[in-house]
Amino acid sequence: MDTADRPDAAAGRGPCAAIPAEQMDFVRQILDRVGDKWSMLVIAVLAAGPLRYTDLRREVPGISQRMLTLTVRQLQQDGLVTRTAYAEVPPRVEYALTPLGRSLHQIVTSLITWVADHHGQIREHRTRTGTAP
Amino acid sequence: MDTADRPDAAAGRGPCAAIPAEQMDFVRQILDRVGDKWSMLVIAVLAAGPLRYTDLRREVPGISQRMLTLTVRQLQQDGLVTRTAYAEVPPRVEYALTPLGRSLHQIVTSLITWVADHHGQIREHRTRTGTAP
DNA sequence: CTGGATCCCCCTCGATACTG
């Protein structure tokens, strides 16, 4: 667009473009959650319906108990999933997405759509610059 | 892979909901990039226009040379930013967003919008469960 | 069955110093 802005470019752009810098660290927290190795997988799996601990662990390929517990706890603290423990003789705990969790899942789904839409270009650039696929 | 027969609850949901599991690791790579501490900041700053190395470093608060170099290199390899080196007496290198980078920025902007829209609920849940804000 | 506790490896990132 306008190229005349470059000399004193820092003047008009502020610390981080359109990000209010007050919400910056909060946005980063959510971004961390999104970029987390397991969070989105758990959310994606739970999007199909509630699951109990063991089933959840089976559905997420390669997750350890530790990571599943930690991930689920974080998601619960953020209000993205609910944890329902039934006081039965064999303990039963069910995890389910909250409406908030579902809305985040929708957002990430759109991101995934973007990836599916552009992964060709990205792969091309990566191979062109000598990066492993 | 004979077992297209997923017994029990997993029947209808597949390995990871709507994610083809073949693109799974690739999606994760992009998710990592998005969730990366610096990538989105760099993209956000560059969204306002091209910048050279030092200016870019000044615009991103708290980034080290190392991280700036690594981040920018990754983004370049993914075809999200361009690196233009001018063979001048004082070396000058300009970084700019590619159209692909701009489109990713748009996606993340929508994510940020979501955060701005729901951070109230998340904070509420966090404080309710005794998590530090 | 659900998860807490512990050990430990390894990778990431930050700070510093140096080169072209």
Place this chain on the structure above:
DNA sequence: CAGTATCGAGGGGGATCCAG
């Protein structure tokens, strides 16, 4: 000005054992 090289601390995450 624009990076590269090196080192060192920190934490993420896997494996395992144990408890409620």
